[in-house]
Amino acid sequence: MTLDDAAPEPLDETPPALGVDALLDDPGTRIVVCCGSGGVGKTTTAAALGLRAAERGRKVVVLTIDPARRLAQSMGIDELDNTPRRVPDIKGEGELHAMMLDMKRTFDEIVEAHADGERAAAILNNPFYQSLSAGFAGTQEYMAMEKLGQLRSREEWDLIVVDTPPSRSALDFLDAPKRLGSFLDGRLIRVLMAPAKVGGRAGMKFLNAGMSMMTGALGKLLGGQLLRDVQTFVAAMDTMFGGFRTRADATYRLLQAPGTAFLVVAAPERDALREAAYFVERLAAEDMPLAGLVLNRVHTSGAAQLSARRALAAAENLSEAGIVDLEDGKADRGDTGSGANSPAEQAGSDDPVPAAGATGTATEDQGSPAEGPSVDEITAGLLRLHAERMELLAREQHTRDRFAALHPEVAVTEVAALPGDVHDLDGLRTIGERLAASGAEEAAP
Amino acid sequence: MSRFQVVSGKGGTGKTTVAAALALALATAGKRTLLVEVEGRQGIAQLFETAPLPYEERKIAVAPGGGEVFALAIDPELALLDYLQMFYKLGGAGRALRKLGAIDFATTIAPGLRDVLLTGKTCEAVRRKDKAGRYAYDHVVMDAPPTGRITRFLGVNEEVAGLAKVGPIHHQAQAVMRTLKSRDTAVHLVSLLEEMPVQETVDGITELRAAKLPVGRVMVNMVRPEVLDEAALRRVRETPPRAALAKSLSAAGLGGARRGGGAERLVTPLLEQAGEYAERFALESGQREVLAGLDLPLHELPFLAGGLDLAGLYRLAKILRKQGVA
Numbered sequence: 156m157t158l159d160d161a162a163p164e165p166l167d168e169t170p171p172a173l174g175v176d177a178l179l180d181d182p183g184t185r186i187v188v189c190c191g192s193g194g195v196g197k198t199t200t201a202a203a204l205g206l207r208a209a210e211r212g213r214k215v216v217v218l219t220i221d222p223a224r225r226l227a228q229s230m231g232i233d234e235l236d237n238t239p240r241r242v243p244d245i246k247g248e249g250e251l252h253a254m255m256l257d258m259k260r261t262f263d264e265i266v267e268a269h270a271d272g273e274r275a276a277a278i279l280n281n282p283f284y285q286s287l288s289a290g291f292a293g294t295q296e297y298m299a300m301e302k303l304g305q306l307r308s309r310e311e312w313d314l315i316v317v318d319t320p321p322s323r324s325a326l327d328f329l330d331a332p333k334r335l336g337s338f339l340d341g342r343l344i345r346v347l348m349a350p351a352k353v354g355g356r357a358g359m360k361f362l363n364a365g366m367s368m369m370t371g372a373l374g375k376l377l378g379g380q381l382l383r384d385v386q387t388f389v390a391a392m393d394t395m396f397g398g399f400r401t402r403a404d405a406t407y408r409l410l411q412a413p414g415t416a417f418l419v420v421a422a423p424e425r426d427a428l429r430e431a432a433y434f435v436e437r438l439a440a441e442d443m444p445l446a447g448l449v450l451n452r453v454h455t456s457g458a459a460q461l462s463a464r465r466a467l468a469a470a471e472n473l474s475e476a477g478i479v480d481l482e483d484g485k486a487d488r489g490d491t492g493s494g495a496n497s498p499a500e501q502a503g504s505d506d507p508v509p510a511a512g513a514t515g516t517a518t519e520d521q522g523s524p525a526e527g528p529s530v531d532e533i534t535a536g537l538l539r540l541h542a543e544r545m546e547l548l549a550r551e552q553h554t555r556d557r558f559a560a561l562h563p564e565v566a567v568t569e570v571a572a573l574p575g576d577v578h579d580l581d582g583l584r585t586i587g588e589r590l591a592a593s594g595a596e597e598a599a600p
Numbered sequence: 601m602s603r604f605q606v607v608s609g610k611g612g613t614g615k616t617t618v619a620a621a622l623a624l625a626l627a628t629a630g631k632r633t634l635l636v637e638v639e640g641r642q643g644i645a646q647l648f649e650t651a652p653l654p655y656e657e658r659k660i661a662v663a664p665g666g667g668e669v670f671a672l673a674i675d676p677e678l679a680l681l682d683y684l685q686m687f688y689k690l691g692g693a694g695r696a697l698r699k700l701g702a703i704d705f706a707t708t709i710a711p712g713l714r715d716v717l718l719t720g721k722t723c724e725a726v727r728r729k730d731k732a733g734r735y736a737y738d739h740v741v742m743d744a745p746p747t748g749r750i751t752r753f754l755g756v757n758e759e760v761a762g763l764a765k766v767g768p769i770h771h772q773a774q775a776v777m778r779t780l781k782s783r784d785t786a787v788h789l790v791s792l793l794e795e796m797p798v799q800e801t802v803d804g805i806t807e808l809r810a811a812k813l814p815v816g817r818v819m820v821n822m823v824r825p826e827v828l829d830e831a832a833l834r835r836v837r838e839t840p841p842r843a844a845l846a847k848s849l850s851a852a853g854l855g856g857a858r859r860g861g862g863a864e865r866l867v868t869p870l871l872e873q874a875g876e877y878a879e880r881f882a883l884e885s886g887q888r889e890v891l892a893g894l895d896l897p898l899h900e901l902p903f904l905a906g907g908l909d910l911a912g913l914y915r916l917a918k919i920l921r922k923q924g925v926a
């Protein structure tokens with residue numbers, strides 16, 4: 156984006172405000188899912204929502220997937236034991252429990268729950284199970300769903316807030332479990348299991364031919380032991396996966412049920428908002444309830460009346476004058492064109508620019524130290540900083556407008572970027588307040 | 601300079617961008633580089649503003665000075681067919697397998713197999729020579745999986761060599777590991793000056809070192825320019841010369857310096873922004889120190905405001921070259 160003097164065109168329709176407190180307070184809200192592409196602040200938002208809901212009196216559990224280390228420590232969930240822990244120091248009557256998902260542990264537990272001792276051991280020790288449970292694409296999403304189902308069926312909490320796994324695409328959360336399920340339900344698995352069961356007679360012939368060809372080729376490629384491992388694995392898992400699929404399907408339906416609300420988290424950046432738009436469209440197609448968009452890490456400025464271009468011109472002005480100062484030591488910048496640069500100065504209350512005494516090496520105030528930057532240098536720096544901020548604001552506004560134009564129905568709440576990371580309960584409270592702020596304005600006109 | 605350069609890093613930090621810039625930077629003075637993509641996302645094609653890449657080495661850019669950059673997006677299914685063909689002369693049977701879903705199955709059920717194919721195919725390009733005995737590519741750069749998976753990805757052939765104790769697969773796996781652990785290879789990590797990416801970088805390096813894989817450089821991406829130096833920041837935070845600032849702003853043509861004047865009203869918000877900048881600056885300095893403590897060559901690439909296009913990519917390449925990566 157260029158240094159545009161004009162502020163971005165205001166939208167005719169600003170998006171509706173998302174009432175976060177109303178959502179959290181509603182006893183009908185049982186599950187809140189935070190989705191979005193990687194690094195936008197899903198985990199932070201989920202934790203902040205959980206904390207806010209708890210401090211507004213609800214009994215909440217937050218399922219985080221990959222919290223930043225310090226954040227996890229501050230909630231006391233940095234140890235992976237795969238069960239919710241009560242977070243201390245919560246204000247008010249409510250309760251906050253939090254946990255960090257252990258994907259492998261969750262998978263192992265399902266195996267242990269569905270298979271008897273010997274069979275379970277065979278599966279757990281199978282090399283294919285191990286690579287599947289440790290990091291197959293989609294396993295994390297699958298296990299997040301599984302854990303959500305488990306937490307929900309315990310009926311211990313009024314509200315479950317779920318974070319989603321870090322992935323490039325927000326859609327992975329919805330698609331990956333099905334992909335894993337359909338893979339395990341796939342044609343080939345069935346062929347491997349029992350070729351005779353599939354297809355009619357003609358099909359059988361083809362499949363048998365294909366089968367022997369394939370096991371032959373794969374056997375050569377992978378070695379006989381490996382192929383046997385695959386076959387045992389498939390055989391062992393088969394009985395269980397019926398159960399898996401049923402569970403995954405049940406959880407998926409849970410996501411469609413009233414009481415579930417999706418929040419799409421995005422940073423005001425092109426890629427993140429594009430992902431958010433895909434997700435919004437997908438939720439609609441799946442009849443899944445979208446509560447709104449959390450626009451996280453938005454930038455603002457208290458001096459938005461000063462455009463990037465004017466700030467830069469003014470900074471330039473000061474720097475040039477500074478050079479002149481250095482050269483002849485007595486230049487009076489009051490004359491070197493400051494007036495020419497302020498044609499747009501609008502405020503009626505403005506005093507005329509005092510020509511004298513405006514030179515930057517001013518010695519009043521605390522006085523500039525002998526060494527170090529002069530006041531003019533600092534001013535120029537502040538103005539450049541401001542120009543940078545205004546350019547960022549313009550870029551952000553542009554991407555947001557695009558989203559709003561395409562999805563005017565989506566309610567939005569904005570969370571300003573904090574200068575530092577969010578890594579303790581106070582930080583989460585601040586985020587929570589900001590999450591709730593835009594809806595609150597709406598509610599109390 | 602290592603002939604095979606692997607670029608990893610936390611998701612979204614700029615692996616694809618940095619890998620592409622590096623491939624351009626290495627293609628100086630008539631050299632030829634190959635840029636390899638393994639995640640099937642067509643990130644390279646997007647970056648170079650071309651149509652999706654087929655599974656085929658293809659020239660995508662000419663570097664300043666006449667060098668050439670080729671690109672290859674490896675499709676694991678097709679790579680598996682290649683392998684079957686290479687080792688077993690499968691012919692039409694390969695296609696039948698594919699139809700049946702066997703290839704998909706094999707690469708899905710054993711994620712390791714996929715990685716074997718991707719690393720194997722890449723190493724083949726690294727080692728390939730022409731008839732005159734010259735390397736086909738002076739350098740091969742890989743846009744690799746993220747830090748969390750990189751050690752396992754590169755180490756997969758070790759597992760395979762262990763599983764298949766004899767035969768062509770065993771030898772192939774061993775040859776790949778030899779290349780990966782040699783001085784011909786360097787694994788670079790892309791980071792940002794933020795807590796989580798830096799943490800991942802530190803963890804990733806520990807893992808790579810434990811697996812005896814050669815760690816190369818740390819590429820700090822999207823570095824914002826320093827607008828106010830430490831001295832200036834200290835001054836505005838500790839003893840902000842408010843009145844003098846107002847006068848200075850006024851002198852620069854931004855309105856009156858007196859109370860309520862245009863310039864005076866700017867002082868508070870501008871100082872606030874400086875305060876935020878200072879906080880970020882301190883945070884970034886802290887992260888920079890952590891990275892410096894790793895004792896690896898450190899490179900910084902600027903944040904290109906307004907998005908990254910092809911021209912921006914060439915700029916990053918030039919910066920890398922200036923910093924001596926080529």
Ligand SMILES: Nc1ncnc2c1ncn2[C@@H]1O[C@H](COP(=O)(O)OP(=O)(O)OP(=O)(O)O)[C@@H](O)[C@H]1O
Pocket residue numbers: 323426609610611612613614615616617618643746821822823901902903904905907908
């Ligand atoms: N130096 C830079 N200045 C400005 N933008 C940048 C810079 N480097 C990368 N980007 C932008 O950041 C985004 C992420 O970059 P990129 O796709 O290279 O990351 P990645 O690590 O490959 O991501 P993934 O983990 O999704 O593969 C892109 O939009 C890219 O254009």
Ligand SMILES: Nc1ncnc2c1ncn2[C@@H]1O[C@H](COP(=O)(O)OP(=O)(O)O)[C@@H](O)[C@H]1O
Pocket residue numbers: 191192193194195196197198199200221222223321451452453570571572573574575576577578586795796
């Ligand atoms: N509004 C915000 N202001 C400042 N930092 C933020 C904000 N939201 C998130 N962060 C920081 O950004 C980083 C990534 O956030 P995280 O919630 O882990 O993202 P995700 O779960 O989407 O990958 C963390 O270091 C977090 O502290």
Ligand SMILES: [Mg+2]
Pocket residue numbers: 197198199220221222318319320321
């Ligand atoms: Mg997260």
Ligand SMILES: [Mg+2]
Pocket residue numbers: 615616617643743
């Ligand atoms: Mg990439």
